[in-house]
Amino acid sequence: MNHLLSPHDWSYPVPIAYGPGRLSEIGKHCVALRMTNPLIVTDKGSRDLPFIAQTQSSLEHQGLRSRVFSNISPNPRDHEIASAKATFREGHHDGVIAMGGGSGMDGGKATCLTANNDIDLWRFNYDAPVVDISTGNAFPPLVCIPTTSGTGAETESTAMITDTQRGMKLCVWHPALKPSLALLDPKITLGLPPHLTAWTGIDALIHAIEAYCVPDFHPQCDGTALEAIKLITRWLPIAVADPDNLEARGGMQVGSCLGGIAFLKGLGVVHAISHMVGADYDTHHGLTNAVALPAVMRFNAPMLTEKLPALTAALGLADSEFDSFYQALCALLDELDIPRSLADLGVPLSAAPALAKKAHLDAAAATNARPASVGDIERILEEAITYGR
Structure with a gap:
C-alpha cells in the first residue's frame, strides 16, 4: 500500500486530516466544529487560485456561508491583521480558515488571535507575558490548510507578523489557541511552480535541521526532525523536477508538517536573519533561509559534533564529518538553483x-546551536551577503 496516496487521520499534536483530495471534506469538518460562517484568510497571490473556490464550494454544499479576506502580503503586516479583524467582526463570522503558504496561514492565525477581543496584537508577542483570555472572549475555531510544503505552520498558533513601526518581524501566539484541524491535501500543491516548490521545501528542511541542532533535550521533536529531514531530502528534488508527481507532493506535505512540529523545540540564526531581511527587503522567507543557511552552518560547526551522526544518517551520507554534511547541503541548494548570496536578493553589505x-532580538536566535552575539551575527551576515556559499 502506498501510504502517501491514501487518506490518514492523526491526532498528534492536533487533529490532522491527510490525503489527496481531502480538501473536498472541509465543509463537513467545519460543520463538526459548529461553524456557520467561516472567514477564509489567505494571501493576495492565492485569492484567485482554484483551491479557494473549491473550499467555498464545499462549504456552500454543507449550507455554510463564507467570505474571503486576501489582503495579506508575502510578509504579513500588522495593519493587515487589523483589517482582517474588522472584516471578521463586520461579517459576523464564527471561525477562521487560514489557507495558503506561510503568509496566508500566519495572517489567518493572527486574525484568530485578535478576532474576539480588543487586546493589542503585540501583547501576544511570544516573548511577552501570556495574555489572560476570558471565557467570553474565547478564540474562534481555527482550521489551517497549507497550500505549499514549507511553512509547517499548520499545527500551532504561532504567526510571524511585521511590526511596521519597528521594522521587525515578531512572533505572536497564545497557548490556548490551537488549530482545531490541520488539513493536508497534496493535490493542492500540484500547481506550485518549481521555484516556489524549491524555496518552500528548503524552508521545511531548515526547520528540521535548526530544530534538531537546538542544544536542548527533546526526544519527541528530535525524532520528528530527523524523519522530516529523511522525507524532504528524498522527495524535494523529485517534486521540483516532476511537479505532477503526487507521491512526491505527499511526501513533502508530511515532511513539512513534521518540520513544523519539530521547531516547537526552537530554531536558530538562519531564521533570525531571514525574519529581519524579510521585514526590510520583502524577500521570500524560504528563499532567504536557503541563502543564509551555509554561512550559519559554518558558524555553528564547532557545536554540531554530537549532532552530526544522526544528521548525516538522515541525509543518507556515508560518513558523519561536518564537511560531508555541509557539502551535501550546498549541493542540494545548487541542484535547486538557489542564489548564492544575500546580495543576489538585493541586501547590501x-x-x-x-x-x-534586530536579528539578535529574534526569539529564534536565543535557541541557536551556538550562542551568537550581535557581532557574531553581523559577521555571519557579512559572509552571507558577500560570499554565501
Whole structure:
C-alpha cells in the first residue's frame, strides 16, 4: 500500500486530516466544529487560485456561508491583521480558515488571535507575558490548510507578523489557541511552480535541521526532525523536477508538517536573519533561509559534533564529518538553483549592522546551536551577503 496516496487521520499534536483530495471534506469538518460562517484568510497571490473556490464550494454544499479576506502580503503586516479583524467582526463570522503558504496561514492565525477581543496584537508577542483570555472572549475555531510544503505552520498558533513601526518581524501566539484541524491535501500543491516548490521545501528542511541542532533535550521533536529531514531530502528534488508527481507532493506535505512540529523545540540564526531581511527587503522567507543557511552552518560547526551522526544518517551520507554534511547541503541548494548570496536578493553589505541588531532580538536566535552575539551575527551576515556559499 502506498501510504502517501491514501487518506490518514492523526491526532498528534492536533487533529490532522491527510490525503489527496481531502480538501473536498472541509465543509463537513467545519460543520463538526459548529461553524456557520467561516472567514477564509489567505494571501493576495492565492485569492484567485482554484483551491479557494473549491473550499467555498464545499462549504456552500454543507449550507455554510463564507467570505474571503486576501489582503495579506508575502510578509504579513500588522495593519493587515487589523483589517482582517474588522472584516471578521463586520461579517459576523464564527471561525477562521487560514489557507495558503506561510503568509496566508500566519495572517489567518493572527486574525484568530485578535478576532474576539480588543487586546493589542503585540501583547501576544511570544516573548511577552501570556495574555489572560476570558471565557467570553474565547478564540474562534481555527482550521489551517497549507497550500505549499514549507511553512509547517499548520499545527500551532504561532504567526510571524511585521511590526511596521519597528521594522521587525515578531512572533505572536497564545497557548490556548490551537488549530482545531490541520488539513493536508497534496493535490493542492500540484500547481506550485518549481521555484516556489524549491524555496518552500528548503524552508521545511531548515526547520528540521535548526530544530534538531537546538542544544536542548527533546526526544519527541528530535525524532520528528530527523524523519522530516529523511522525507524532504528524498522527495524535494523529485517534486521540483516532476511537479505532477503526487507521491512526491505527499511526501513533502508530511515532511513539512513534521518540520513544523519539530521547531516547537526552537530554531536558530538562519531564521533570525531571514525574519529581519524579510521585514526590510520583502524577500521570500524560504528563499532567504536557503541563502543564509551555509554561512550559519559554518558558524555553528564547532557545536554540531554530537549532532552530526544522526544528521548525516538522515541525509543518507556515508560518513558523519561536518564537511560531508555541509557539502551535501550546498549541493542540494545548487541542484535547486538557489542564489548564492544575500546580495543576489538585493541586501547590501551596509545593512549588516542594523540587521544583526534586530536579528539578535529574534526569539529564534536565543535557541541557536551556538550562542551568537550581535557581532557574531553581523559577521555571519557579512559572509552571507558577500560570499554565501
